[in-house]
Amino acid sequence: MTTTNTDPAVADLLAFLKFPSVSTDPARAGDVRDCAGWVANKLRAIGLLAEVHDTAGHPVVLGRSTPHRADLPTVLIYGHYDVQPADPLDLWHTPPFEPRIENGVVFARGATDNKGQILAHIRGVEAALLGTSANGFPELPVNVIFLIEGEEEIGSPNLEPFLREHREELQCDVIAISDTTMVGTAIPTFTYCLRGLTALEVHVTGPAMDLHSGIFGGAVANPATALARLLASLHDADGHVAVAGFYDAVQPLADWEREAWKALPLNDEHALLALTGASATFGEAGFTSIERFSARPTAEINGFASGYQGEGSKTIIPAKASAKLTFRLVPDQDPAKIQALVTEHLFTHCPPGVKLDVVPGHSGRPYACDPHSAFGQAAQRALRHTFPGKEPALIREGGSIPIVTTFREVLGVETLLLGLALPDCRAHSPNENFPLANYFAGIRLNQVLLREIGATKR
Numbered sequence: 001m002t003t004t005n006t007d008p009a010v011a012d013l014l015a016f017l018k019f020p021s022v023s024t025d026p027a028r029a030g031d032v033r034d035c036a037g038w039v040a041n042k043l044r045a046i047g048l049l050a051e052v053h054d055t056a057g058h059p060v061v062l063g064r065s066t067p068h069r070a071d072l073p074t075v076l077i078y079g080h081y082d083v084q085p086a087d088p089l090d091l092w093h094t095p096p097f098e099p100r101i102e103n104g105v106v107f108a109r110g111a112t113d114n115k116g117q118i119l120a121h122i123r124g125v126e127a128a129l130l131g132t133s134a135n136g137f138p139e140l141p142v143n144v145i146f147l148i149e150g151e152e153e154i155g156s157p158n159l160e161p162f163l164r165e166h167r168e169e170l171q172c173d174v175i176a177i178s179d180t181t182m183v184g185t186a187i188p189t190f191t192y193c194l195r196g197l198t199a200l201e202v203h204v205t206g207p208a209m210d211l212h213s214g215i216f217g218g219a220v221a222n223p224a225t226a227l228a229r230l231l232a233s234l235h236d237a238d239g240h241v242a243v244a245g246f247y248d249a250v251q252p253l254a255d256w257e258r259e260a261w262k263a264l265p266l267n268d269e270h271a272l273l274a275l276t277g278a279s280a281t282f283g284e285a286g287f288t289s290i291e292r293f294s295a296r297p298t299a300e301i302n303g304f305a306s307g308y309q310g311e312g313s314k315t316i317i318p319a320k321a322s323a324k325l326t327f328r329l330v331p332d333q334d335p336a337k338i339q340a341l342v343t344e345h346l347f348t349h350c351p352p353g354v355k356l357d358v359v360p361g362h363s364g365r366p367y368a369c370d371p372h373s374a375f376g377q378a379a380q381r382a383l384r385h386t387f388p389g390k391e392p393a394l395i396r397e398g399g400s401i402p403i404v405t406t407f408r409e410v411l412g413v414e415t416l417l418l419g420l421a422l423p424d425c426r427a428h429s430p431n432e433n434f435p436l437a438n439y440f441a442g443i444r445l446n447q448v449l450l451r452e453i454g455a456t457k458r
């Protein structure tokens with residue numbers, strides 16, 4: 001059932017979702033900028049000072065509560081207004097930038113990642129400022145800074161220089177981000193670890209041109225075969241990454257973590273299969289699926305290209321083959337060291353008769369914070385208050401938010417990760433969606449979070 005919804009909070013969300021703010025697409029640069037302007041206006045409309053700052057790429061929007069009160073802690077709330085491309089368009093049930101509400105769920109690109117979640121923070125601050133909250137806070141119990149960027153989906157290339165340049169005005173006591181996942185519907189979730197990542201491309205070249213496989217086949221090495229063998233060498237049969245030294249810096253899982261995760265919904269193998277559509281689970285021997293996808297490092301082939309891809313067959317030995325790889329990393333693996341180990345592995349294992357090139361890509365370090373710190377406990381109190389009767393799930397998340405480690409390096413503070421997405425919100429996929437219940441919970445959560453942080457001794 002499609003419903004119309006006249007709630008101003010919902011109208012705001014729909015307006016935000018209409019911007020095709022696809023940061024990777026140069027043709028969308030104007031839409032990205034327009035979206036930044038909308039965000040800045042929204043922040044001004046709720047009573048904050050806000051500015052759109054140019055960068056070498058897409059703009060950053062900064063907002064802050066005023067006047068600054070030196071006696072209150074300062075919370076920096078980070079999010080992003082850019083989105084992933086919507087392709088493939090034919091898999092969307094309705095157009096990705098024409099948001100649609102069905103059975104209390106809003107469908108649009110960016111609904112969950114990250115527009116719905118960052119807007120919940122903005123509306124939470126607004127409610128606190130207006131004193132309209134059911135919780136009855138007349139004014140902000142903290143100083144608030146919003147930092148909302150437009151390049152998260154392309155790796156935030158200009159954010160670190162921006163942070164360094166604006167370091168003084170961004171001084172804060174703690175950072176809050178909602179860009180992670182709840183483990184299930186209405187299960188409050190606090191994420192205290194994120195995996196890091198390092199990317200590289202592998203190029204294998206053989207003959208100077210594609211060759212007739214009847215005339216030359218068998219006499220020269222086939223780059224596609226060579227690359228397939230090389231990529232197969234990355235894992236052993238038990239799913240362990242076979243790169244020498246890969247696990248050296250990996251911290252073992254604590255007993256309390258492994259025990260706590262047994263209670264999580266995705267510990268159910270059938271739920272994981274239903275969610276992924278895979279026919280069976282597979283991964284590193286000795287670990288559960290939750291441990292594999294959230295707390296263990298991995299090697300993944302993200303793309304693999306070679307030879308003829310058109311209709312029918314074409315009997316050639318391709319001149320070249322290439323693959324895109326990423327490695328998800330956990331504390332305390334260092335991306336630069338892993339790059340070096342993997343590169344060495346690839347050159348050592350490359351079959352004879354071809355030439356190998358390894359091109360390093362982007363990296364982000366893994367992140368870990370103490371869920372039992374004062375701010376960590378404040379966040380968990382806010383979660384309990386928002387979801388009465390539910391104990392927050394403490395989880396590690398398999399994804400990467402590299403900016404979180406940059407925040408720690410540049411601003412010297414920890415980040416509270418309070419995700420509002422659900423595992424089936426389809427971030428980055430066709431039919432991305434966000435339940436309005438999560439949006440409204442996020443607005444309430446943010447209000448209580450400000451109160452709990454305000455009550456924390458600095």
Ligand SMILES: [Zn+2]
Nearest residue numbers: 113153427428
């Ligand atoms: Zn994303």
